[in-house]
Amino acid sequence: MDLVEQTPAIARRPNDEQQVCIRAEVARPTMIVAGPGSGKTTVLVLRALRHMLVDRIAPENIVITTFTKKAAREIRSRLIEWGEALVDQALATPGLDPEDAATLRHLDVNRVVAGTLDSICQEALGSDRHADEPPLVTLEAFAANVLLQRRGRLGQIFNANQADMAAYLAPFTFDGTPPATVGEAGRALVPLVERFIQDRVDVTAFGAANQPLAQRLIAGIAADYRTYLRDNNLLDFSSLEEAMLTRLQARRVPTLLAGTAVVLVDEYQDTNALQEAIYFELVLATGASFTVVGDDDQSLYRFRGATIELFRAFVDRCHTRLGTVPQGPLYLVENYRSTPEIVEFFNGFIREDPNFTPARIQPPKPVIRANAAASEMPVLAMFRPDAATLANDLSGFLSDVFRGGGYRDPNGRYPDLLRRAADGGDLGDAVLLGFSALEMQRPFRGNLPKPRFAHHLRNALLGRDMAMFNPRGRSLRDIEQVEQLLGLAILAIDPPNRQGEHLFETMTITNEAKFFIRRWVAAGQALLAAEPTPVYGRPLQEEVADWNNFVLARPNSNPKSSSRDWPFLDVLYGLVPWVPHFEEDPEGQVYLEALSRAAGQASGFSAYSGKLVRPVDPNADTDHGRRSILAILRDVIAPIAENVIEVDEEIMPSVPRDRLNVMTIHQAKGLEYPLVIVDVGADFSTDSPKNRFRRFPDTPSATAQIEDALAPFTAELGPLRTARSGLDRSFEDLIRLYYVAFSRPQRVLMLVGCEKMLRWSATIKNVAAGWRQDQSWAWRDTSPQPTGRRNPSVVTPPSIHFV
Numbered sequence: 001m002d003l004v005e006q007t008p009a010i011a012r013r014p015n016d017e018q019q020v021c022i023r024a025e026v027a028r029p030t031m032i033v034a035g036p037g038s039g040k041t042t043v044l045v046l047r048a049l050r051h052m053l054v055d056r057i058a059p060e061n062i063v064i065t066t067f068t069k070k071a072a073r074e075i076r077s078r079l080i081e082w083g084e085a086l087v088d089q090a091l092a093t094p095g096l097d098p099e100d101a102a103t104l105r106h107l108d109v110n111r112v113v114a115g116t117l118d119s120i121c122q123e124a125l126g127s128d129r130h131a132d133e134p135p136l137v138t139l140e141a142f143a144a145n146v147l148l149q150r151r152g153r154l155g156q157i158f159n160a161n162q163a164d165m166a167a168y169l170a171p172f173t174f175d176g177t178p179p180a181t182v183g184e185a186g187r188a189l190v191p192l193v194e195r196f197i198q199d200r201v202d203v204t205a206f207g208a209a210n211q212p213l214a215q216r217l218i219a220g221i222a223a224d225y226r227t228y229l230r231d232n233n234l235l236d237f238s239s240l241e242e243a244m245l246t247r248l249q250a251r252r253v254p255t256l257l258a259g260t261a262v263v264l265v266d267e268y269q270d271t272n273a274l275q276e277a278i279y280f281e282l283v284l285a286t287g288a289s290f291t292v293v294g295d296d297d298q299s300l301y302r303f304r305g306a307t308i309e310l311f312r313a314f315v316d317r318c319h320t321r322l323g324t325v326p327q328g329p330l331y332l333v334e335n336y337r338s339t340p341e342i343v344e345f346f347n348g349f350i351r352e353d354p355n356f357t358p359a360r361i362q363p364p365k366p367v368i369r370a371n372a373a374a375s376e377m378p379v380l381a382m383f384r385p386d387a388a389t390l391a392n393d394l395s396g397f398l399s400d401v402f403r404g405g406g407y408r409d410p411n412g413r414y415p416d417l418l419r420r421a422a423d424g425g426d427l428g429d430a431v432l433l434g435f436s437a438l439e440m441q442r443p444f445r446g447n448l449p450k451p452r453f454a455h456h457l458r459n460a461l462l463g464r465d466m467a468m469f470n471p472r473g474r475s476l477r478d479i480e481q482v483e484q485l486l487g488l489a490i491l492a493i494d495p496p497n498r499q500g501e502h503l504f505e506t507m508t509i510t511n512e513a514k515f516f517i518r519r520w521v522a523a524g525q526a527l528l529a530a531e532p533t534p535v536y537g538r539p540l541q542e543e544v545a546d547w548n549n550f551v552l553a554r555p556n557s558n559p560k561s562s563s564r565d566w567p568f569l570d571v572l573y574g575l576v577p578w579v580p581h582f583e584e585d586p587e588g589q590v591y592l593e594a595l596s597r598a599a600g601q602a603s604g605f606s607a608y609s610g611k612l613v614r615p616v617d618p619n620a621d622t623d624h625g626r627r628s629i630l631a632i633l634r635d636v637i638a639p640i641a642e643n644v645i646e647v648d649e650e651i652m653p654s655v656p657r658d659r660l661n662v663m664t665i666h667q668a669k670g671l672e673y674p675l676v677i678v679d680v681g682a683d684f685s686t687d688s689p690k691n692r693f694r695r696f697p698d699t700p701s702a703t704a705q706i707e708d709a710l711a712p713f714t715a716e717l718g719p720l721r722t723a724r725s726g727l728d729r730s731f732e733d734l735i736r737l738y739y740v741a742f743s744r745p746q747r748v749l750m751l752v753g754c755e756k757m758l759r760w761s762a763t764i765k766n767v768a769a770g771w772r773q774d775q776s777w778a779w780r781d782t783s784p785q786p787t788g789r790r791n792p793s794v795v796t797p798p799s800i801h802f803v
């Protein structure tokens with residue numbers, strides 16, 4: 001079997017269901033519900049094209065929203081590719097009306113408004129300001145955390161009421177432990193405060209006098225924070241969407257959306273209450289037609305407020321809010337993505353646990369069926385005693401498939417040779433998906449972080465001359481080149497010869513931050529001492545010395561002295577040429593974007609806007625130059641050292657073809673690959689309570705607990721969500737997660753894990769490996785054995801072939 005990507009849909013005739021919805025009336029909302037790979041996104045794209053080509057709706061009046069930037073790019077490229085093909089074909093029609101021909105020639109499909117709802121809100125509100133209005137700045141989560149601490153007075157309040165606050169926030173932290181520092185409290189608080197808006201919580205009732213002290217304090221912190229944002233024209237992601245809703249409710253539709261005639265929403269199952277309100281108001285304000293597509297079994301974003309019940313009740317909600325009964329649900333039942341063996345596997349998986357059934361859409365949607373002929377390639381599985389052995393064997397398998405003559409089952413159970421596509425197939429046709437993409441375990445109680453499977457795999461691949469693309473696998477602060485660049489930047493703006501000490505040593509920042517900053521400075525010093533090759537004849541030492549002259553107000557003939565101030569970004573970019581990894585390596589480019597974003601965010605909330613100011617008296621406490629350095633250290637450098645800056649690999653338009661792409665399952669939503677490897681438990685070698693939340697939770701997840709805590713104050717959502725227990729919802733989330741993973745492959749699905757999970761008497765229970773919530777195990781054949789025969793030592797599910 002060659003690992004070839006499937007032919008795109010446009011090459012074939014859409015199936016009947018798709019034709020039904022393509023012919024749907026424009027004015028009535030439409031709901032399409034269908035399983036994975038059935039063409040939901042394809043329908044949206046075709047529908048948009050039909051509106052442009054048949055209904056003559058201008059592209060800029062069509063809005064398509066999707067869940068990730070990557071999916072938005074995918075939709076845009078399909079629109080352009082298929083749109084151009086259709087236009088060419090139409091133009092070749094004999095006797096075409098000249099007016100129609102002129103319209104077709106001028107059609108610019110690129111003008112369709114396609115993106116995530118956040119990005120569309122950002123663009124619509126940002127481009128709609130009056131000339132005298134200050135620009136809106138959207139804050140990232142880390143900046144929101146910093147501001148909560150400072151402007152929401154979290155620091156003082158937390159320190160004065162630590163026992164109450166820590167106990168209240170404990171269930172909402174990553175591992176359920178009470179936050180010990182203000183930074184940790186901030187991290188637990190940000191999602192709660194965002195939800196106040198996303199879930200449209202009655203914050204007055206939440207913080208009322210009869211409520212627990214911690215709740216009252218949190219309501220106050222949130223109020224101060226919101227006031228600060230409002231007064232300073234700052235928005236976090238939830239207030240960005242809220243601002244859009246307010247405009248729409250007041251019928252002040254932003255110019256970008258004013259002419260909207262069509263609203264098409266992909267992945268509607270992950271919509272939150274605030275987003276639902278935006279869609280309804282946009283439709284009411286513009287009279288646009290409204291189509292949503294989704295799959296209740298693929299809702300993954302509960303932690304961002306996604307409320308599957310809104311999708312399940314779409315028909316009723318449309319009726320109530322829009323006053324019209326939508327068409328649907330319409331079903332798509334054929335899967336055009338995967339082989340029948342894979343479809344059978346994920347169909348079985350989603351129906352495995354009877355406790356999951358009530359969480360699914362009612363009436364149940366039809367079971368998805370494969371459109372392709374049988375491939376004779378079963379679902380594969382590779383289980384090994386430990387993560388290092390597994391990494392080694394998996395890299396050997398990948399090397400056979402993508403670099404060698406192909407992989408053949410040594411036992412001849414499936415006759416086909418598995419190999420890369422003859423026409424340009426490469427490692428980029430494969431993806432490794434897992435619960436997390438992290439390559440190191442989180443440090444626990446001061447222990448050194450231990451390498452995880454993805455880390456072993458990176459090394460094993462390197463050993464066979466192959467590489468990985470996993471920028472999110474490692475923390476920014478641990479990357480060798482990031483250490484060097486930030487070390488150099490600190491040496492440039494905060495040289496040690498200021499009364500014998502770096503300024504950062506005198507600051508009240510966390511010990512964690514200081515620890516990493518010191519490490520970076522040492523890395524920077526080492527690079528300086530190594531005297532790297534000059535760039536265009538300029539030695540690195542000179543670049544650093546010039547910045548030193550600027551910040552210490554020394555006479556300086558260099559152009560740097562000419563300006564009154566310099567954005568810290570210029571310091572970073574000035575040093576980048578001596579650390580070529582950032583320009584040459586795809587992972588390096590992603591890291592540089594994250595660093596630039598951290599520096600850029602400072603312009604929105606930091607004193608001196610993230611700029612380095614020329615000093616007058618560099619050693620005086622009141623000097624603005626000196627203070628501007630402190631602000632950069634506190635608002636840009638310290639957050640990176642505290643590991644709160646997220647790496648966003650979505651900025652890469654495409655992953656290099658010669659690398660194995662590693663992603664979280666969340667990121668893989670909506671995507672497809674010829675070969676998908678799903679990590680179902682490579683690092684689960686014991687039944688450790690610490691990793692139970694990833695495989696078989698014994699307590700409700702942090703997100704489920706936040707939902708429970710807010711339920712009494714969200715009159716509408718609360719009862720909907722809590723109809724199922726927090727623990728049930730945590731199980732549901734895991735089932736949906738792995739269902740999405742198992743339905744991504746086009747040709748081959750391979751599960752990888754630790755052998756101990758397969759023991760007949762295994763204690764490492766794992767939803768991804770067929771365990772049901774009632775502790776029974778689908779992979780274990782419990783039918784009565786003939787007398788005298790003992791149970792085998794390991795389970796061997798019939799539908800999976802172990803390699």
Ligand SMILES: Nc1ncnc2c1ncn2[C@@H]1O[C@H](COP(=O)(O)OP(=O)(O)OP(=O)(O)O)[C@@H](O)[C@H]1O
Pocket residue numbers: 006007008009010012013014015018034035036037038039040041042043295298335336337669670671672743
């Ligand atoms: N009618 C069709 N004929 C042939 N191929 C199709 C058809 N519809 C969709 N496809 C192909 O099937 C694959 C899956 O389609 P699509 O991504 O639209 O499915 P989806 O329902 O949105 O999937 P998911 O829910 O998993 O995101 C794509 O490669 C697409 O090109």
